[in-house]
Amino acid sequence: MQLHALALVHLAIALLLAPILLGLVNRTKAKFAGRRGQPVMQTWYDLAKLLHKDEVRSRTTTPVFGLGPVVGLAAAAIAAALVPMAGGPAIVAFPGDLVLVAYLFGLARFFTVGAALDTGSAFEGMGASREVLFSALAEPALFLGLAVVGRRTGSFSLTSMLGAVDTGLWTRAAPELALAAIALGIVLLAENARIPVDDPNTHLELTMIHEVMVLDHSGPSLAAIEYGSALKLWVLGSVLVGIAVPVRTGSPWVDGGAFLAGMAVLAIAIGIVESTMARLRLVRVPQLLVSAGGLAAIALVLTFR
Amino acid sequence: MTSLLVSLGVVCSGGMAAAIVRRPRAATVLGAGSAMLGSVLGALGAARAVIGAPVEALEFSWGDFGRISIAIDPLSAFFLLPIFVLSGVAALYGAEYLKPRDGASGANGSPGLHWLSFNLLCASMALVVVARDAVLFLVAWESMALASFFLVTRENDRRAVRDAGWLYLAATHVGTAFLFPLFLILSHEAHTTDFSAFPAAAAALQGSSGVLFLLALVGFGTKAGILPLHIWLPEAHPAAPSHVSAVMSGVMIKTGIYGLVRMLTFLGPPQEWWGWALVALGCASGVGGVLFALAQHDLKRLLAYHSVENIGIILLGIGLGILGVATHVPALAVLGFAGGLLHVVNHALFKGLLFLGAGSVLHAVGSGEIDRMGGLLKRMPWTGVAFLVGAVAICGLPPLNGFASEFLVYAGAFGGAGSPTNAVSIPALAALVGLALIGGLAAACFAKAFGVVFLGEPREELASHPHDPGLPMRLSMALLAGACALVALLAPWIVQAMAPAVSDASGLDADLVAGQLAAPSRWLGLIVGAVAALVALVLALIAWRARLLAGRIATTGTWDCGYARPTARMQYTASSFAQPITAFFGPFLRTRAHAVRTAGYFPPGASHATETPDVASERVFAPILFATKQALARLHWMQQGGVHLYVLYLAVTLLVLLVWKL
Numbered sequence: 001m002q003l004h005a006l007a008l009v010h011l012a013i014a015l016l017l018a019p020i021l022l023g024l025v026n027r028t029k030a031k032f033a034g035r036r037g038q039p040v041m042q043t044w045y046d047l048a049k050l051l052h053k054d055e056v057r058s059r060t061t062t063p064v065f066g067l068g069p070v071v072g073l074a075a076a077a078i079a080a081a082l083v084p085m086a087g088g089p090a091i092v093a094f095p096g097d098l099v100l101v102a103y104l105f106g107l108a109r110f111f112t113v114g115a116a117l118d119t120g121s122a123f124e125g126m127g128a129s130r131e132v133l134f135s136a137l138a139e140p141a142l143f144l145g146l147a148v149v150g151r152r153t154g155s156f157s158l159t160s161m162l163g164a165v166d167t168g169l170w171t172r173a174a175p176e177l178a179l180a181a182i183a184l185g186i187v188l189l190a191e192n193a194r195i196p197v198d199d200p201n202t203h204l205e206l207t208m209i210h211e212v213m214v215l216d217h218s219g220p221s222l223a224a225i226e227y228g229s230a231l232k233l234w235v236l237g238s239v240l241v242g243i244a245v246p247v248r249t250g251s252p253w254v255d256g257g258a259f260l261a262g263m264a265v266l267a268i269a270i271g272i273v274e275s276t277m278a279r280l281r282l283v284r285v286p287q288l289l290v291s292a293g294g295l296a297a298i299a300l301v302l303t304f305r
Numbered sequence: 306m307t308s309l310l311v312s313l314g315v316v317c318s319g320g321m322a323a324a325i326v327r328r329p330r331a332a333t334v335l336g337a338g339s340a341m342l343g344s345v346l347g348a349l350g351a352a353r354a355v356i357g358a359p360v361e362a363l364e365f366s367w368g369d370f371g372r373i374s375i376a377i378d379p380l381s382a383f384f385l386l387p388i389f390v391l392s393g394v395a396a397l398y399g400a401e402y403l404k405p406r407d408g409a410s411g412a413n414g415s416p417g418l419h420w421l422s423f424n425l426l427c428a429s430m431a432l433v434v435v436a437r438d439a440v441l442f443l444v445a446w447e448s449m450a451l452a453s454f455f456l457v458t459r460e461n462d463r464r465a466v467r468d469a470g471w472l473y474l475a476a477t478h479v480g481t482a483f484l485f486p487l488f489l490i491l492s493h494e495a496h497t498t499d500f501s502a503f504p505a506a507a508a509a510l511q512g513s514s515g516v517l518f519l520l521a522l523v524g525f526g527t528k529a530g531i532l533p534l535h536i537w538l539p540e541a542h543p544a545a546p547s548h549v550s551a552v553m554s555g556v557m558i559k560t561g562i563y564g565l566v567r568m569l570t571f572l573g574p575p576q577e578w579w580g581w582a583l584v585a586l587g588c589a590s591g592v593g594g595v596l597f598a599l600a601q602h603d604l605k606r607l608l609a610y611h612s613v614e615n616i617g618i619i620l621l622g623i624g625l626g627i628l629g630v631a632t633h634v635p636a637l638a639v640l641g642f643a644g645g646l647l648h649v650v651n652h653a654l655f656k657g658l659l660f661l662g663a664g665s666v667l668h669a670v671g672s673g674e675i676d677r678m679g680g681l682l683k684r685m686p687w688t689g690v691a692f693l694v695g696a697v698a699i700c701g702l703p704p705l706n707g708f709a710s711e712f713l714v715y716a717g718a719f720g721g722a723g724s725p726t727n728a729v730s731i732p733a734l735a736a737l738v739g740l741a742l743i744g745g746l747a748a749a750c751f752a753k754a755f756g757v758v759f760l761g762e763p764r765e766e767l768a769s770h771p772h773d774p775g776l777p778m779r780l781s782m783a784l785l786a787g788a789c790a791l792v793a794l795l796a797p798w799i800v801q802a803m804a805p806a807v808s809d810a811s812g813l814d815a816d817l818v819a820g821q822l823a824a825p826s827r828w829l830g831l832i833v834g835a836v837a838a839l840v841a842l843v844l845a846l847i848a849w850r851a852r853l854l855a856g857r858i859a860t861t862g863t864w865d866c867g868y869a870r871p872t873a874r875m876q877y878t879a880s881s882f883a884q885p886i887t888a889f890f891g892p893f894l895r896t897r898a899h900a901v902r903t904a905g906y907f908p909p910g911a912s913h914a915t916e917t918p919d920v921a922s923e924r925v926f927a928p929i930l931f932a933t934k935q936a937l938a939r940l941h942w943m944q945q946g947g948v949h950l951y952v953l954y955l956a957v958t959l960l961v962l963l964v965w966k967l
Contacts (some may be wrong), residue, residue, distance in 0.1 A: 055854055058863040060762055062682045064693075067843075070850065074842035078835055092835060094828040096716040100703065100835060103744070107702040110748050117756030117877070119863045120679070125877020132752055133885045136745025143741045147722050147734060156719040205866050216864050220850045286889050293738075300734065304727065 006252055007084070007091045014080045017260075018234035019043035019227065021267045028271025043230060050223035058216055060120040068115025069217060069224035075108040076231035084159045085238045086259035087166075087248045093159035098146050101158070102139065105191070105232065109135055112225075116213040123205045127212035130282065134197065134209070137289040138187045144296035145187065148180040149243055151303040162242035170246050179299035181244050186292035188236045190285070192229065195274040197285050207279070237266050306361035306377060308350030309435065312389070313428050316343035320424025324417045336420020337400035340427055344393025347431060351389060354382030357805040357815075362437070374438040374499060379805035380570075383646060384434040384563045387653035388556045390788070392427040398661050398781035399423065399548035401774060402668065419459055419546075426452035426552065433560045439488040439498035446484070449560065450477040453553055457545040469537075469544035476537035480527025484564075487520040491571070503571040514572050518579055521568040522586075529561030531620065532590040533921035535613045539597070542609035543673065547664020550605060554612045555657035559649050562619055566646075566810045574812075575627045577728050583624030584732040588739035591617025595746040596890050599753070599883045600917035603673045604663045607754055608656065611699060614743060615652045619645045621736045622714040623810075625721055630811055632729050637721050639821040642811045643803055644713030651706045651792060655698035658785035662692035665778055666758060669771035675757050675879040682759040687773045689759045691782035696751040698789045701744055704836050706789045709796035712832065713825055715740060746886070753882045762873035797830040880915060887917070895920060 023040035030037025039045070057065065079101045084090040090097070113132060116124035150156045152173045153164035170177060190197040193210030205212045214225050238259070247258035280288060319339015323332040354361070354377045362376035377385070403416050429452060432445035454477075458470035490513075492498045495506035507514060527534040538558070542550045569575060594613030601607040622645025629638025665688040666681060667673055682689035698705035718740065721733025773779060792799060804819040811818065865871040887896055896917040903911045943954070 051853060054857040054859060056859045056861055059860050060680070060863050062689075062760065064682065064760060066847070066850075070843050070846040074839050074846060077842060078839045081838075082835065092831050094831050095824075096712060096719055096828060097831075099712055099715045099719075100708075100832055102741075103701065103703050103708060104839070106700070106744065106748055107697070107704070110697065110700065110702060110752055113752040114756055114760060117752070117882075118760040120761035120873065120876045121863045121865050121871070122875050122877050123866055125882060128752065128756070129877065129882040129885055132745075132749035132882075133889065136742065136749055136886070139741040139745040140738045143737050144734075147719065147737060150719060151723050151730075154723055156716075156723065215866075220853050224846065224850070282885075286885075304730075 004089045004091070007081075007089045010085045010088060011081050011091060013260075014085065014231070014234050014238070015077070017263075018080075018230040019047065021234055021237065021263060022230050024264060024267035025271045025274070028268045029275050032271070032275035043226065047223045047227055050218075050226070051220050053219040055219035055221060056216075058119050061115075061118045061216075064111070065115045065118040065216070066221065068111045068118075069214075069221040069228070071111040072108040073224040073228035073231070075104040076228045076235065079104045079235045080231055082158065083235050083238055084162055085242065086252070086255040087163045087242065088159075088252065088255065089163075090159045093157045095156045098143075098156070098158050098161075101235070102142060106135075106139075108228065108232075112213055115217070119216045121216065123208075123212050124215055126206070127209050130209045130285075131213060134190055134285055134289060137286055137293070138190045141183050141289060141293035141296050142187045142191075144293060144300060145180040145183040146239075148176050148296060148299040148303055151300070152176065158239070158242075162239070163248065165243055165246050166248040167246050173303070176299040176302035177243060179295050179302070181240060183292045183296035183299065184236075184240050184243065186288060186295075188233075188240055189270070189273070190289055190292075191236055192233045194270055196277050196280045196288065199279045202279070207282075234263075237263055241266055306350070306363055308346050309375075309377060309385070309431070310363075312343040312347035312350070313431060314343075315339050315346065316424045316428045319343070320421040320428075323420035323424070326417060329416050332415060332417035332420060333400050333403065336416065336424060337396040340396035340420070340424050341393045343424075344389040344396070344427070348386055348389035348393070351377070351382045351385035355379055355386060355806060356802045364437075372438055372499070373441055375432070375435040375441070376437045377435055378809055380563075380566065380809035381434045383803070383806035384556075384559060384649070385431055387559070387650045388427070388430045388434070391555045391653050391657045391785075392430075392552055394657065394781045394784050395548040395552045395661070396423065396427075397784075398551070398664070398778050399546065401777040402546060402548055402664060419456065422452045422455040423549070423552075426456060426557070430557060430560055434563050437500040439492055439500070442500075443481070443484065443488065446481065446560075449557065450474070450481070453545075453549070453557060456549040456553075457541050459546055459549075460544070463544075466544040469540035473537045473541040476527055476534075480524050480534070480561075483520050483524030483527075487517060487524060487568070490517065490520075500567075500571070504573060507571045508573055511573075515576065515578075517568070517572060518576075521565055522582070525561040525564035525568070526586075527561070529558050529565070529616050530590075530613050531586050531616060532593045532613060533925055535590070535594070535616075536919055536922040536926060538612055539601075539606050539609040539919060542612070542660075543603055543605035547605070547660050547667060550608075550664075551657040551660035554609065554660060555653040558612060558616065559653065562616070562623075562645075562649060566623065569627070570809065570812060575631050577628060577631045580624045580626075580628035580631055581728075581732050583620045583627060584736050584739075585624075587617045587620030587622075587624055588735055589617070590614065590620060591739055591743040592746070593617075593893075595743055595750055596886075596894060597917065597919065599746065599750045600887045600894050600896055600915075602675055602880065602916075604666065604675055604754065604758065605660070605673050607675070607750065608659050608663055611659075611747070611750070612652075612656060614747060615648065615656065615699070618711065618714065618740070618743065619648045619652070621645070621739060622648060622710075622717070625714065625717045625733060625736060626811055628721065628729050628732060629717070630813065632724075632726055634721075634724065634729065635813060635817055635821050636824075637717050637724075637729065637733075638811050638813060639807055639818055640713050640717030640720065640825060642807045643800060643822060643825065644710050644715075644717060646803060646806060646810060647713060647796075647800065648707075648710035651698070651710045651789075654785055654788045654792065655695045655705075655707060658691060658695040658782060658789065659699065661778070661782050661785065662688050662695060665774045665782070666692075666771075668774060668778075675754065677765045678758045679761045679764045679873065679876065680759070681763075681771060684771045685773045687779045687782065691786050692759060693755055694786040694789055696755045698793075700748040700751050702748070703832070704790075704793065704840060706792035706796070708832070709793055709800075709829060711740065711744070712829070713800070716825060716828065749883070749886060753879050757877075757879040757882065761876050764873055764876060764878065793836070794833060797826045797833060800826045800829055893920070895923075 323336030598610035626641025
């Protein structure tokens with residue numbers, strides 16, 4: 001298992017560009033709303049500002065509250081090292097590494113939920129309760145969607161799986177890959193607290209999911225949360241783009257360029273979805289996630305052809 | 306072998322001495338001390354045998370009734386090790402747990418009898434996994450059931466405890482009733498009760514090996530707690546003292562898994578449908594167990610349902626392993642069996658830890674009702690941290706041991722899902738979906754259990770000031786928490802050391818298994834590396850944040866969206882936390898709500914209570930038992946209560962039998 005220099009470059013790109021992805025989403029939403037919008041680098045500015053702030057903590061809380069943000073960021077960073085981009089190698093790859101990625105996010109969620117319950121706030125408990133249901137339903141859809149790609153590429157390590165998704169595979173297996181990509185897209189929106197599952201900009205705590213769980217965090221801890229969620233969007237996005245953009249020429253410049261263009265399109269697509277759709281009623285969200293699982297299951301049935 | 310015999314001798318004689326001495330203190334010292342000493346000795350011996358020390362056997366006859374025949378092969382040793390480790394730690398915990406507390410009733414019998422039963426339970430569990438003779442096996446099996454019955458019913462002044470005890474006794478005997486025909490058929494064919502003759506007998510009975518498999522599945526599955534045979538677990542575990550729950554849930558139910566695996570080694574080449582059956586039952590037990598756990602309000606009942614869930618994960622592993630053997634895919638067979646067996650050990654460690662933590666909470670708060678608790682982490686930091694470790698481990702989350710075994714099963718399922726054979730890929734995909742759903746729901750359940758019990762503020766004013774238990778209880782929790790971390794850290798080597806046990810269980814050649822385990826061991830090594838990086842990163846981030854802040858942390862009340870006077874009663878409760886999930890799965894769970902709604906402009910008060918009785922016992926067993934009772938009621942006229950009549954019945958029966966035989 002040699003360490004690829006390219007993988008390190010990819011990790012650095014992920015760490016640098018992940019916040020910019022959020023900027024792109026917000027920029028798209030602003031354009032739709034007829035505003036000029038914030039700079040694309042705004043998330044980086046916010047992070048820098050937050051790092052210089054003090055923190056306020058509730059006297060109810062225990063050290064678990066402080067663990068939530070750092071575990072979330074650390075897990076997302078390690079996951080970023082495990083997920084390849086542009087069909088290239090990840091820093092570490094082994095069959096089943098996708099399970100480790102999913103469970104790292106599970107660990108982050110466990111501690112985020114713990115930190116939310118640690119404040120003793122009814123609102124945060126509410127958000128935590130919704131988060132655990134939606135993520136439990138998203139997990140089967142995620143694994144089923146990846147199993148589709150795994151069955152078609154004959155491999156279950158993210159690096160060899162995504163590396164094998166080329167135009168040839170798409171011509172042979174377009175329907176199931178497209179269905180799996182749609183399922184993974186829904187999972188991506190749900191896992192990253194995006195419309196139609198959750199609204200990152202809503203003003204009413206009662207209707208939030210992810211944002212309300214982190215209400216009590218401030219300063220550097222909030223920066224860790226923001227950066228962690230940007231990384232999570234990048235990581236899940238690079239899996240989706242890895243499937244949806246089958247440019248595998250072997251040249252890191254061409255493949256990387258196509259990948260980055262794919263990520264930009266993904267961010268713009270999220271922005272468009274957020275601008276044109278309303279958030280679903282909370283009771284409808286499980287149905288959406290179960291249908292994502294259903295789509296992935298149909299895709300799987302197609303792989304039995 | 307010597308260490309096992311010495312250990313059994315120490316444990317049994319210590320238990321008997323504890324029953325004889327009159328001073329409670331001396332009884333505790335003798336009973337718990339001998340259990341600990343015996344466990345250390347036994348565990349050392351078992352550890353040597355796991356890694357493939359030559360199989361040692363011992364045999365002598367006890368007249369016409371059978372022979373004592375025991376042997377420690379790697380598979381036996383693999384189950385012996387957790388039995389001894391957890392029994393020893395639980396004995397240490399129990400030594401303090403049983404001490405009479407202020408305000409508690411001391412009418413629960415002397416500790417001497419408790420330790421006699423406890424030590425007999427340890428010894429008989431050990432005997433079950435080393436017995437090589439059907440009669441000896443059943444004797445050990447039965448004494449295990451009886452010893453644990455007396456342990457469960459220790460607090461028998463409470464009606465709930467008595468009911469739980471009877472249910473357990475009935476359930477375990479129903480299970481045993483399926484084992485008797487199983488062993489009778491095999492012994493009849495083999496003309497001996499010796500296990501070594503059973504494979505040949507099973508081969509001769511090739512046509513009915515499916516029947517034998519089903520008998521073993523029901524008989525051993527009742528002990529293991531496979532859905533829907535699990536109904537005794539959620540009653541017995543909360544009723545028993547906590548260290549007993551830990552032993553019963555952590556290792557005693559695993560003797561059911563041992564029995565099933567041992568029986569598979571007799572039955573020869575498995576059929577594909579066995580694997581499908583186990584995968585289906587594994588999914589049902591796993592998802593069903595965790596869903597019912599989510600709906601519970603009592604901490605120990607919740608943990609009991611999680612035993613059903615984890616048995617499900619173990620079955621998924623073994624089922625995939627059987628499929629691998631049946632379809633000649635050694636990679637799948639090895640991953641499945643290794644994952645299932647490693648999960649046996651892991652579950653013993655973290656479930657033992659969680660029950661001990663729950664026991665400390667019960668001790669401190671005096672109630673197991675989750676919705677009344679809160680904020681215990683500040684008041685009982687040792688217990689809280691131990692419970693957190695157990696919770697992360699049982700959810701199968703990366704830094705701890707639960708992930709290692711679940712990963713192996715996942716890897717097997719993903720590998721099987723890619724198989725071109727539909728008979729493998731479809732169950733493997735089912736296992737994949739099941740595992741994913743179980744993982745997500747288990748995390749939800751333990752977020753609820755840990756979050757509501759230990760975080761936030763106390764939801765009710767607690768009568769006493771809860772505080773951490775004394776040194777023995779703290780030490781035993783710390784030992785198990787350390788073991789969880791250690792197994793996670795050493796997983797790559799442990800998996801390789803499991804090769805002889807996996808080879809025994811799967812019937813595959815030892816060298817082949819060792820070769821197949823090399824790759825998973827390498828993956829686990831990479832996982833350990835990634836996890837080490839994660840832990841280092843977390844620590845670095847904490848240090849960096851502390852430097853950035855350097856004392857600039859202001860403390861205030863929780864930001865409750867501007868509400869100025871929040872109270873602890875406004876916190877989210879465990880029931881509310883789980884409500885979206887229980888509502889979503891409502892058609893399956895059938896939760897009942899008893900609500901008094903508000904009415905009018907000045908409502909006097911409202912209340913809402915829910916209960917989720919077990920679907921299996923309500924919908925399956927209650928109708929069957931009721932119908933049986935109705936049918937047998939016609940024979941009620943025979944039950945007169947006069948002994949002379951009963952003697953007459955006996956005589957008539959004997960006469961009829963005699964005539965029939967003539």
